[in-house]
Amino acid sequence: MNVPVRSLYIHIPFCGSKCFYCDFNSYVSSETVMERYTDALCKELTMIAQTDSALPLRTVFFGGGTPTLLPPRLLEKILQTLHQFYSIEADAEITMEANPGSVDSDTLRIIKEHGVNRLSFGVQSFDDTMLHSLGRLHDRNTVYRSFEMARKAGFYSINLDLMFGLPDQTLELLEDSVSQLLMLAPEHVSVYGLKIEAGTPFAKWYDAGHLQLPPEHAEVAMYEFVQQSLADHGYEQYEISNFAKHGHKSRHNIVYWRNEPYLAAGAGAHGYVGGRRYANIKRLDPYMEELEAEKRPIESVESISVEMEQEDTMMLGLRLAEGVTYDRFFTRHGVAMQEVFGSVIQDFAGKGLLEVDESGVRLRRSAYIVGNEVFAGFIDI
Ligand code: SF4
Missing domain, CATH: 3.20.20.70 (Aldolase class I)
Incomplete structure (x- = not known):
């Protein structure tokens, strides 16, 4: 969606x-x-x-x-x-x-x-x-x-x-x-x-x-x-x-x-629009020169694949105490979270790092300090 x-x-x-x-x-x-x-x-x-x-x-x-x-x-x-x-x-x-x-x-x-x-x-x-x-x-x-x-x-x-x-x-x-x-x-x-x-x-x-x-x-x-x-x-x-x-x-x-889109302006700013992440030119002079020449100062654009988008939803969403709900994931990606990440979730839940209930998945408070280890588990599965 x-x-x-x-x-x-x-x-x-x-x-x-x-x-x-x-x-x-x-x-x-x-x-x-x-x-x-x-x-x-x-x-x-x-x-x-x-x-x-x-x-x-x-x-x-x-x-x-x-x-x-x-x-x-x-x-x-x-x-x-x-x-x-x-x-x-x-x-x-x-x-x-x-x-x-x-x-x-x-x-x-x-x-x-x-x-x-x-x-x-x-x-x-x-x-x-x-x-x-x-x-x-x-x-x-x-x-x-x-x-x-x-x-x-x-x-x-x-x-x-x-x-x-x-x-x-x-x-x-x-x-x-x-x-x-x-x-x-x-x-x-x-x-x-x-x-x-x-x-x-x-x-x-x-x-x-x-x-x-x-x-x-x-x-x-x-x-x-x-x-x-x-x-x-x-x-x-x-x-x-x-x-x-x-x-x-x-x-x-x-x-x-929540991995939602946002616009971004300014030197080195990063935006996320229409399934693409873009990065502006970082250094001040080239950033300003581009605009003085009436051009958007975008240095790079990356199309986010369906898989990457799903991974981002998990990695970013698990930072929140509310975690990622099944509803939000399904509405956003049109597929059930368990279908894509079921085994990873089970693995981390078994290690006591993730909490799983009928509404969704979240990082256990005791696991906040090792959050990065969990997030990495959702990449390139
Ligand atoms: S130089 Fe200091 S005040 Fe400026 S952005 Fe970095 S941390 Fe913040």
């Missing part, structure tokens, strides 16, 4: 500096470059609207980079273009990523006036020494100030990102960060374990033996501590890394996990 496209991702690839662990497509650039990028992005948004989008959008997500690093007038231009060329549902979720310290009252007022109703702050830790060693630009006090500013500006749906498994991080240090976070009472929390990504300063230091990462058992203890603390404070864990208060699950990210 062809699922209609109701979501849009917009990539803003600018940061104040590069964090030591980061391999996202982001750059430290001048305002002149940001201005040129904004023009290119607005052109791409109009092109997409003319070709791909028909139905009103339900979710829009501004990711980065640090979208709020753009000067307010440029953010306003992008948001005006969005509203001019796209129909957006009245209760759509419009999220913007931000970093503590990258927001001021002007920026917050403008984005709110243009419909942004959810903010996601990359906090990562409340420990100043830890933040410094990650190459983050903010400190703990900046988090408090930015959070308060966002509340004052009228944002009542805020996510805070936290990281664990960091160099020299102890369970005690993480406990302190979690308790600081809980005092702020955000509506949503995302918690990620550090991964050493190739090409980053962290990868270089790790290879040279200069990074002391917590051992695996300590990392597991950290993850379990976060799960328990957030559950004790009324957050529902609805995905391996995501926790929400009632009514505040990320609707945009659920689109990804």
Whole structure:
């Protein structure tokens, strides 16, 4: 079944500096470059609207980079273009990523006036020494100030990102960060374990033996501590890394996990439309040049076969606490889940990693930490 496209991702690839662990497509650039990028992005948004989008959008997500690093007038231009060329549902979720310290009252007022109703702050830790060693630009006090500013500006749906498994991080240090976070009472929390990504300063230091990462058992203890603390404070864990208060699950990210289609604009952005996944040109100059020549900046397109689509539905859907229901699978693929994946499911259920009932299949909570092993079992069966 062809699922209609109701979501849009917009990539803003600018940061104040590069964090030591980061391999996202982001750059430290001048305002002149940001201005040129904004023009290119607005052109791409109009092109997409003319070709791909028909139905009103339900979710829009501004990711980065640090979208709020753009000067307010440029953010306003992008948001005006969005509203001019796209129909957006009245209760759509419009999220913007931000970093503590990258927001001021002007920026917050403008984005709110243009419909942004959810903010996601990359906090990562409340420990100043830890933040410094990650190459983050903010400190703990900046988090408090930015959070308060966002509340004052009228944002009542805020996510805070936290990281664990960091160099020299102890369970005690993480406990302190979690308790600081809980005092702020955000509506949503995302918690990620550090991964050493190739090409980053962290990868270089790790290879040279200069990074002391917590051992695996300590990392597991950290993850379990976060799960328990957030559950004790009324957050529902609805995905391996995501926790929400009632009514505040990320609707945009659920689109990804349910393997539904989405549009994407911006350098290096990835979209999924009409059974095809596409990737935009990553580097800023060639991305902007393509648009200046009135061309869509698409670098690669991959047609997703029926088998790949079914595999993706399982791999992504099993990240969700709700798992994959038989109904959803059948409606989407026109075939019973058990017919395609019956033996894999039986195998993992036998190992105690999957839970199977009359409605569908889900990862057991005790298996979240080894989720990747299960997901891999659904590929190329
Ligand atoms: S703020 Fe986010 S996107 Fe920017 S460098 Fe740091 S981790 Fe990467």
